[in-house]
Amino acid sequence: MESTHIQEARTVHCCQCLICKKETFFQTKNPKMKTTRLVLLILKSLKVLKPQIEYYSLVKDILPFINDHLPLFQNLKIFQNGKWRKSILDALNHSAQVESGREVCKNRGFYKIKEEENKVVIEKNKIKDEMSNNLEILENELKRSLRLLEEMKMIQTNEIEKNETLFICESKRASISIIQNLQLLLYHLN
Numbered sequence: 493m494e495s496t497h498i499q500e501a502r503t504v505h506c507c508q509c510l511i512c513k514k515e516t517f518f519q520t521k522n523p524k525m526k527t528t529r530l531v532l533l534i535l536k537s538l539k540v541l542k543p544q545i546e547y548y549s550l551v552k553d554i555l556p557f558i559n560d561h562l563p564l565f566q567n568l569k570i571f572q573n574g575k576w577r578k579s580i581l582d583a584l585n586h587s588a589q590v591e592s593g594r595e596v597c598k599n600r601g602f603y604k605i606k607e608e609e610n611k612v613v614i615e616k617n618k619i620k621d622e623m624s625n626n627l628e629i630l631e632n633e634l635k636r637s638l639r640l641l642e643e644m645k646m647i648q649t650n651e652i653e654k655n656e657t658l659f660i661c662e663s664k665r666a667s668i669s670i671i672q673n674l675q676l677l678l679y680h681l682n
């Protein structure tokens with residue numbers, strides 16, 4: 493992606509970076525991703541697109557990359573309050589997995605992923621993604637059967653049957669809340 497202005501989604505589709513590969517995730521209604529995780533994905537994507545560069549410049553590489561991918565980022569919380577530049581910069585400066593090029597480049601605003609973290613982090617995030625996806629499938633499945641049970645309850649006339657359905661509904665609700673807690677724990681796991 494050479495251009496720095498906002499590209500159309502059609503153009504983004506041709507891009508081979510990690511962000512574009514996660515397109516379906518970013519297009520969900522409320523995609524949850526920590527900003528520290530997002531900046532790692534951005535730096536990794538830049539490595540795919542511009543492998544020759546060691547430290548990526550905030551002004552010349554990172555911000556143009558984000559602008560090119562804005563259609564994909566729109567559903568992320570930090571892009572909805574107009575303060576995403578500050579959030580991205582904070583994440584770059586505070587992430588333990590990001591190395592500043594201040595000394596090598598003799599300038600501020602240059603970043604790369606710490607080499608030794610790279611492999612471990614990629615592996616860990618892959619597992620986290622997999623777990624999160626499976627939990628989401630499970631949650632949707634439970635919600636679906638809960639809806640069906642509630643419809644059933646409406647037309648049931650026998651009190652004993654009704655109570656049984658009520659009991660199963662409660663247990664489904666408890667399971668859904670356990671899954672939601674697990675998702676939250678997973679989300680906050682570094």
Ligand SMILES: [Zn+2]
Nearest residue numbers: 507508509512
């Ligand atoms: Zn891309």
